[in-house]
Amino acid sequence: MAYKKFDTALIHGGISTDERTGAVNVPIYQTSTFKQDGLGKMRGYEYSRTGNPTREALEALIAELEGGYAGFAFASGLAAETAVLSLLHSGDRVLISSNVYGGTFRLLNQVFDHFNINYTISDTEDVESFEKDITDDVKAVLIESPANPLMTVTDIRAVAETAHRHGLLVIVDNTFMTPYLQKPIELGADIVIHSATKYLGGHSDVVAGLAVVKTKSLAEKIAFIQNSTGGVLPPFDSFLLIRGIKTLAVRLDRHVANAEAAARRLSEHPAVKSVHYPGLPSDKGYEVNKSQAKNGGAMISFELKDNYDINVFYESLQLITLAESLGGVESLVCHPSTMTHAAIPEEIRKKVGITDGLIRLSIGIEDIDDILEDLEQAIKASEVE
Numbered sequence: 001m002a003y004k005k006f007d008t009a010l011i012h013g014g015i016s017t018d019e020r021t022g023a024v025n026v027p028i029y030q031t032s033t034f035k036q037d038g039l040g041k042m043r044g045y046e047y048s049r050t051g052n053p054t055r056e057a058l059e060a061l062i063a064e065l066e067g068g069y070a071g072f073a074f075a076s077g078l079a080a081e082t083a084v085l086s087l088l089h090s091g092d093r094v095l096i097s098s099n100v101y102g103g104t105f106r107l108l109n110q111v112f113d114h115f116n117i118n119y120t121i122s123d124t125e126d127v128e129s130f131e132k133d134i135t136d137d138v139k140a141v142l143i144e145s146p147a148n149p150l151m152t153v154t155d156i157r158a159v160a161e162t163a164h165r166h167g168l169l170v171i172v173d174n175t176f177m178t179p180y181l182q183k184p185i186e187l188g189a190d191i192v193i194h195s196a197t198k199y200l201g202g203h204s205d206v207v208a209g210l211a212v213v214k215t216k217s218l219a220e221k222i223a224f225i226q227n228s229t230g231g232v233l234p235p236f237d238s239f240l241l242i243r244g245i246k247t248l249a250v251r252l253d254r255h256v257a258n259a260e261a262a263a264r265r266l267s268e269h270p271a272v273k274s275v276h277y278p279g280l281p282s283d284k285g286y287e288v289n290k291s292q293a294k295n296g297g298a299m300i301s302f303e304l305k306d307n308y309d310i311n312v313f314y315e316s317l318q319l320i321t322l323a324e325s326l327g328g329v330e331s332l333v334c335h336p337s338t339m340t341h342a343a344i345p346e347e348i349r350k351k352v353g354i355t356d357g358l359i360r361l362s363i364g365i366e367d368i369d370d371i372l373e374d375l376e377q378a379i380k381a382s383e384v385e
C-alpha cells in the first residue's frame with residue numbers, strides 16, 4: 001500500500017517486513033557471511049561488514065525518513081562522524097558550530113589532527129561571521145542545531161546556502177531533533193548524521209550512529225569508507241534501532257510537551273538565572289528554530305542563581321537520573337563542563353559560555369508532575385543560606 005505521511009513511514013518505511021516468511025518484523029540476520037552459488041554468484045550479500053539484511057533495512061528506513069539518497073548505520077554516532085569526516089583529505093579544514101558535542105570536538109582536536117585535517121570553531125549562528133571563516137582550505141561545515149549544551153540555533157538554510165556558494169560540504173548533526181522535528185536535507189544539508197543512541201533508539205539500550213547522504217556520489221563514497229573502515233552496526237543493534245524508531249513520533253510528542261512545561265516552569269522560577277530552550281518564545285533562537293523545525297525539542301539547559309549549590313542540586317534529584325546521554329524515555333540530567341563537554345579545554349568552554357553552573361536536562365516521558373516536583377524539591381534543597 002502506498003503511504004504518504006511521516007508517522008506511517010516510521011513503521012512501514014524502508015524494508016519493514018520479511019518477504020520470505022511474511023514476518024512483520026525484519027529478522028535479525030545474525031550471520032557474518034553468506035553462501036555464494038558459484039564464483040562471483042552472490043545473492044546480494046557476501047559478508048556482513050559490507051552488507052547485512054537487518055542493517056540494510058535500518059539504512060533504507062533512515063534514508064527515507066531524512067529524505068536522502070542512502071543511509072548508513074555505524075556502531076556509534078562517533079563512528080558515523082568518523083566515516084563522514086573521512087571524506088576530507090590532509091590539508092582540508094572543517095568549520096564547526098561553536099558548541100558541538102564534546103566528542104565531536106575531541107575527534108577533530110585529538111584524532112583527525114594527526115592526519116592534518118583541521119578545524120575552526122565558527123559562530124554559525126551568525127552567517128556573516130561564518131562566511132568570514134571560510135578560508136581556501138575549508139571544505140566542509142558541521143552544524144549542530146540546536147547545539148549542545150547551550151541549545152544555540154543555527155539558520156541551517158542560510159548557512160547551507162552560503163557554504164554551497166563556497167563549494168563546501170554541509171553536514172548537520174540532527175541528533176537533538178530527529179527527522180520528526182527537523183529535516184536538514186530539505187533545508188540544504190548534504191549529509192545528516194545521528195547519534196541514534198539518543199532519540200532514535202529512544203530507550204537507552206543501544207549505542208548506534210547513522211549517516212544519510214543526499215546524492216548517489218556521496219553514497220558511493222560513504223559505502224566505500226564504511227566497508228573499508230568497518231565501524232558497522234551489528235544486526236541485533238540494527239533491529240533494536242528499527243524497533244525504537246517505530247514509536248519516535250509518539251515518544252517525541254510527549255518528550256516535547258513535558259520539556260515545554262519544564263522550560264516554562266524553570267524560566268518563571270525565582271531560583272533560576274537563565275534557561276536555554278529554543279521552544280520558549282523568549283529564547284534568542286526561537287524564531288529561527290520555528291522556521292526550520294517543528295518545535296524546540298526536549299533538551300533544556302539552565303543555570304541556578306549563585307546562592308544555590310549545584311552539587312547539592314544533583315545529589316538531591318530523586319527521579320531525574322544523573323548520567324551521560326539523552327533522548328531516552330527516562331529523564332536524565334548532566335553537568336556539561338565535567339561530563340559531556342569535559343574534552344573541550346576550559347578556555348574554549350568559557351569563551352562559548354559553557355559555565356560550571358550549567359545544568360543540562362533531557363526531559364523524559366514520565367508524568368510531568370513528577371518531573372516538576374523533583375526539580376522543585378532539588379532546587380529547594382540546594383539553596384544556600
Ligand SMILES: *Cc1c(COP(=O)(O)O)cnc(C)c1O
Pocket residue numbers: 076077078079101103104144148173175176194195196197198207208209
Ligand atoms: C551523543 C552524541 C554524539 C556521539 O554519539 P555516540 O553514539 O555517543 O557515539 C554526537 N553528537 C551528539 C549531538 C550527541 O549527543
